Amino acid sequence: MIEGVIIKKLEKFSDERGWLCELWRGDESDYNPVMAYLSKTEPGVVRGPHEHKEQSDGFVFAGPGNFKLYLWENREGKSKYRELESLEVGESNPVMVIVPPGVVHGYKCISDIPAYNINLPDKLYKGEGKKEEVDEIRWEKDPKSPFKIE
Numbered sequence: 001m002i003e004g005v006i007i008k009k010l011e012k013f014s015d016e017r018g019w020l021c022e023l024w025r026g027d028e029s030d031y032n033p034v035m036a037y038l039s040k041t042e043p044g045v046v047r048g049p050h051e052h053k054e055q056s057d058g059f060v061f062a063g064p065g066n067f068k069l070y071l072w073e074n075r076e077g078k079s080k081y082r083e084l085e086s087l088e089v090g091e092s093n094p095v096m097v098i099v100p101p102g103v104v105h106g107y108k109c110i111s112d113i114p115a116y117n118i119n120l121p122d123k124l125y126k127g128e129g130k131k132e133e134v135d136e137i138r139w140e141k142d143p144k145s146p147f148k149i150e
Contacts, residue, residue, distance in 0.1 A: 002073045002080055004100035006031075007087075010062055012094060023060050023096060024120060031098055033058050033120035040116050041067070041109040048106020049139045049147040057099045058120035063091025065115025067107040072147050075102035082146060090115055104139060104147045 001007065006029070012019040024033070041047060051074055061067055069089050073080040088110065089095050099105045109115040126132050139145040 002071055002083075002085055002103055003078055005071060005085075005103060006096075006098040008096040008098075010060070010094035010096060012062075021062055021094065023062075023118070024058065029098075031056065031058060032122055034122055035124055036118060036120050038116065038118050040114050041065075041107070042114050043109050043112055046106060046108045046140075046149045049104045049145070049149060050106065051104040051137045051139065052101050052123075052135045053137070054101055055121050055123040055135045056101060057097075057105065058122070059097045059099065060095075060118040060120065061089035061097070061115075062094040062118075063116070065109060065111040065113050066090035066092050067115050067117065068110050069097065069107045070105065070147075070149050071099065072104040073102075074104045074147075090117075104137075106140070106147075106149050108149055 010021050012021045049070060066088060067090050069087055071085045073083055126134055139147045
């Protein structure tokens, strides 16, 4: 796996009422999310690829629906520079994935139903009071991008 990427397998505890899944604990990591958002992605739709200069993303893929997650090491000098890692995540493989700055990432909904994910980033979107520039390099907008999601 790419250096600094953390994949935490999520366990669903089920009973007659449904299920419960612990997503994140402050005593398991020094990762410190500062906001949270929920995203719905329609079947076949791609989000990304993009990367952050400063921000880490803490994605929770637990369902409903499934994604193919794409990760590329884009930090020069790292052993897996520009290599692609991919995995299926979501309802069939519930995980939390922490993606550090400099790792290009994106995902595609591969289920026949919309797929949901939660992001717990460690930086506020557009900074305090939404007054800063967005910390993103939008590779999907670059026709010459070396990072492609099929």
